[in-house]
Amino acid sequence: xxxxxxxxxxxxxxxxxxxxxxxxxxxxxxxxxxxxxxxxxxxxxxxxxxxxxxxxxxxxxxxxxxxxxxxxxxxxxxxxxxxx
Numbered sequence: 001x002x003x004x005x006x007x008x009x010x011x012x013x014x015x016x017x018x019x020x021x022x023x024x025x026x027x028x029x030x031x032x033x034x035x036x037x038x039x040x041x042x043x044x045x046x047x048x049x050x051x052x053x054x055x056x057x058x059x060x061x062x063x064x065x066x067x068x069x070x071x072x073x074x075x076x077x078x079x080x081x082x083x084x
Contacts, residue, residue: 022048026057033058036066041078051079 009024017024029047032038038046044054058064 029054030057030061030063033066034063039074039078040065041075045078051075
């Protein structure tokens with residue numbers, strides 16, 4: 001059994017940031033991707049979005065893909081696991 005850590009975000013924080021939990025997940029996913037902490041596939045998975053939708057969010061912020069061989073392989077693995 002895999003344990004899943006949780007992060008409690010107080011409603012005050014969401015209200016102060018004027019964000020939904022989904023928007024906060026997206027912002028965190030984008031930040032982690034931009035810092036090269038998550039691959040695009042993993043960041044999209046964290047944001048609960050299809051990779052293409054996540055890429056659109058990145059493109060709207062003029063954030064390009066950060067690809068090395070390892071990341072490309074990881075993204076391909078994640079994409080194939082998401083495809084029915």
